[in-house]
Amino acid sequence: MKTFSLLSILGAATLAAAQASNTTVTGKLGDARPVKNNPVIGEVWVANFDSETVKGTVTGVAAKIGIDWAINVTLPAEKGPFKYHVHLRAVPESGNCTETLGHLDSYVRGDSPPCDASKPATCEVGDLSGKYGLVNGPTAQKEFNDQYTATNVIQLGYVGNRGIVFHDASGARIACATLKKATTP
Numbered sequence: 001m002k003t004f005s006l007l008s009i010l011g012a013a014t015l016a017a018a019q020a021s022n023t024t025v026t027g028k029l030g031d032a033r034p035v036k037n038n039p040v041i042g043e044v045w046v047a048n049f050d051s052e053t054v055k056g057t058v059t060g061v062a063a064k065i066g067i068d069w070a071i072n073v074t075l076p077a078e079k080g081p082f083k084y085h086v087h088l089r090a091v092p093e094s095g096n097c098t099e100t101l102g103h104l105d106s107y108v109r110g111d112s113p114p115c116d117a118s119k120p121a122t123c124e125v126g127d128l129s130g131k132y133g134l135v136n137g138p139t140a141q142k143e144f145n146d147q148y149t150a151t152n153v154i155q156l157g158y159v160g161n162r163g164i165v166f167h168d169a170s171g172a173r174i175a176c177a178t179l180k181k182a183t184t185p
Ligand SMILES: *[C@@H]1O[C@H](CO)[C@@H](O)[C@H](O)[C@H]1NC(C)=O
Pocket: 018, 019, 022, 024, 025, 113
């Protein structure tokens, strides 16, 4: 009986260690592939945030590989750190962030285990904060290139007219805005 318990404990510990080390996962469609065919390099897409909780912009500029992202927002000083993602749907007229549905997960990877930022191709395409880091209030400015997001509608990682969502530390969706093509003056 004692031997059995000891073995169970050892077994459980080994399994836990294996699971803890298993932080990456490949999507059902493989790892995300770099986007190299955006139609217009320099094309600008913007999500405008103008709510009580979040004001500012999340901008995506079509790059030779993927998208150059820039976050420039004010956030509540408390309740962070904040996550930000590309979700599947645009924000509806009602402004209800729940209706943007889940993350853009083009390669069907799921959100567990969490994104390993050292292997961004293995993360959900829309999990920008998982790949490039959380942000804090009261102001957040951050720039990064993401190779897997696209302004080319034929690409799996197409982000046009999808919702960008900020979440507080509890996971609540505190603000959302649709990424729209900037109108040229
Ligand atoms: C690692 O995760 C993958 C995908 O969830 C799973 O198929 C695999 O069995 C896991 N490996 C271990 C050692 O837990």
